[in-house]
Amino acid sequence: MILTVTLNAALDVTYTVESLVPGATHRVLGVSQRAGGKGINVARVLHALGHPVLATGLASSAVLSDLTVPHSFASISGESRRTVTVVAEGEATLFNEPGPEVSAAEWLAFVDHFRSLAQDATVVALSGSMPPGVPPDGYAQLVSTVDCPTIVDTSGAALRHALAAHPDVVKPNADELREVTGLESPQAGASTLLRDGARAVVATLGPDGLLAVTERESWQLAPPGKLAGNPTGAGDACVAGIAAGLHTGAAWPALLREAVALSAAAVLHPVAGGFDTNAYAQLRANLPPARKAL
């Protein structure tokens, strides 16, 4: 199965209000909440596609009560963070709590739990930020215990530290790539991450689609035309596409087509972790294979 890892799971709460007025008292008209976090979104997409998937990570029990994707999280004594999204007149305002402090014992217990789950994994995808208390090289520790292909989707220091364990794919977006390498050109940035330890880099470049760079070749594939919608979750759908490709042993051109189709279909879906199934089927049928870049 494909194992997804979410170290900083969240309870995503969405409030609908009539209009948002700073300083005022608002009656909340609608409340919805569900488990959130990038690895959980990756698992949702893979589950919807029918791939065998298991979501793991660190979470307090309240977060997981309604999660319908197969999961086996390690519990923590702190409460998982909440994200509150206030939607008013079509505009979303977000409030992101910091994560709870994870103790050294909780981290070690998770590493053990992860190692035992990973023995049955064909692919491991590790996504998102790390809560306080997880060591800076947390992703490197996890990647180095795994025998199957690994994908790391994170940013900043967590990404930099992960490279030392030679993950098979890292998936930064354009901003994250620029921030971690200091380079404007995605191709140059990707080359730097390869030099520093990644075996392949898949950069998500928004409307320019995906750039995949391995030691031997580069590929690029963009969605057809501009997409209007919600880009939150498109990166997670991309990771799901990469994981599915690695799981089925697809070659890079086919793997990238799957990843672009899923990312684009996720933009067309209002909620992160979902994708527009009609758009996905059409894109998958009509997208050309990725072409070699440079």
Add this chain to the structure above:
Amino acid sequence: MILTVTLNAALDVTYTVESLVPGATHRVLGVSQRAGGKGINVARVLHALGHPVLATGLASSAVLSDLTVPHSFASISGESRRTVTVVAEGEATLFNEPGPEVSAAEWLAFVDHFRSLAQDATVVALSGSMPPGVPPDGYAQLVSTVDCPTIVDTSGAALRHALAAHPDVVKPNADELREVTGLESPQAGASTLLRDGARAVVATLGPDGLLAVTERESWQLAPPGKLAGNPTGAGDACVAGIAAGLHTGAAWPALLREAVALSAAAVLHPVAGGFDTNAYAQLRANLPPARKAL
């Protein structure tokens, strides 16, 4: 003991952010949360004053985990509502969730629980709104089963229905009194509530202090000068003062002095359910007794 009732308890969550910008993503710098609801605030004030108190009502367990006031709530299957207050640059923006739906069985179980607790009560104070599913005459049902003095602090239809059970004191503020009677004059409004069933009315009139109206006489007492601070919770402190006065058998002039001192000291405290102990001691020593009104 003094029994306080909170039918619509809440988890009060406070976020501190740098500035509130609609449409933006905000990093929450500080998170605090605690049990909220008007009856719980009344119990906090009474507990701090050293009076024997027990807080009851309807709440899901998550709300009560950190509540240090003695309490015995009936649990509900729904999650209690949250209130989220976003504090930025000294300004508070509130988001109030609606309450959870209470089932008929949960309500009947609470009435039984309440009746058994009320047997040991010297005073019962019932405060705040009612969640969906509680019958409109919920407060009247509770008041009619009680032998000791009762105080009802609510508004609108809940207040109107409560009058039929002849509560000993109802405590509207000026807006609530105007809304429920349609009368501009607090004295005239209070007389209407007496006529409709209340045995006494204590109206909180902001800077004009308290107006107490019984069948035989009226009293009024204002705090000395203007108070700058947070008026949220001043009404709950007033109910605590009335409850303490009924508990100790104080006469109206002394009871009102206690209620005004506590309300004013609550305005000077940043958080509802607390009061400025120095200000309280000074006000209590220096306030004149209430004078007869009209």
